[in-house]
Amino acid sequence: MQNRILVAYATKYGATEQIAVKIGDVLHQTGFKADVLPVDQVETLTTYQAVVLGSAVYAGQWRKEAVAFLENNEKRLAQIPVWFFSSGPTGQGDPVQLMKGWRFPEAQQPIADRIRPRDITFFHGVLDMKKLNLGEKLIVKGFKAPLGDFRDWENITHWAASIAEAVKQDVKQAQLTP
Numbered sequence: 001m002q003n004r005i006l007v008a009y010a011t012k013y014g015a016t017e018q019i020a021v022k023i024g025d026v027l028h029q030t031g032f033k034a035d036v037l038p039v040d041q042v043e044t045l046t047t048y049q050a051v052v053l054g055s056a057v058y059a060g061q062w063r064k065e066a067v068a069f070l071e072n073n074e075k076r077l078a079q080i081p082v083w084f085f086s087s088g089p090t091g092q093g094d095p096v097q098l099m100k101g102w103r104f105p106e107a108q109q110p111i112a113d114r115i116r117p118r119d120i121t122f123f124h125g126v127l128d129m130k131k132l133n134l135g136e137k138l139i140v141k142g143f144k145a146p147l148g149d150f151r152d153w154e155n156i157t158h159w160a161a162s163i164a165e166a167v168k169q170d171v172k173q174a175q176l177t178p
């Protein structure tokens with residue numbers, strides 16, 4: 001399990017998958033083996049020394065497969081270093097401000113409190129009208145949500161690098177502890 005990190009994601013239209021791939025690339029460049037997988041294709045967590053878990057946000061909720069993953073793997077996730085991210089808001093500025101204070105799905109806060117992730121962050125997302133179904137188009141128009149790709153790759157890279165650094169520090173600490 002040494003040096004292997006899982007980046008598990010839940011996406012509907014692919015924007016969150018691309019964020020997960022970027023995080024995996026950064027982890028790989030910093031010396032880790034990173035498996036980037038859709039949450040519903042993860043078979044075991046025993047081979048990973050850390051987990052990064054992310055989901056697209058729809059109507060203030062994580063995708064149901066990400067919620068199921070959290071619930072099914074709570075015990076293991078509470079034993080290893082874990083990072084959570086959500087992706088969604090479009091428009092300029094801090095995602096939390098854009099989403100009026102939303103940081104993480106309220107329904108999953110109790111499980112997050114038990115797992116105690118090292119960090120929970122919120123990235124900008126993408127809105128591409130061509131991909132949405134009719135109902136989604138109406139919702140997006142109703143909210144006048146800005147269209148386009150607002151993902152901040154520098155911020156995503158920086159966050160992934162901070163994860164690599166933290167896991168390396170853990171390893172050093174473990175080597176120092178008799």
Ligand SMILES: Cc1cc2nc3c(=O)[nH]c(=O)nc-3n(C[C@H](O)[C@H](O)[C@H](O)COP(=O)(O)O)c2cc1C
Pocket residue numbers: 010011012013014015016017056057058059060061087088089090099124125126127128132135136139140
């Ligand atoms: C119908 C609909 C509802 C959405 N609701 C939210 C929301 O509540 N909060 C948010 O931050 N983003 C919301 N979004 C934006 C998506 O999270 C964003 O498009 C994201 O990048 C989609 O990721 P995916 O391509 O991985 O599915 C919504 C988008 C749609 C189409």
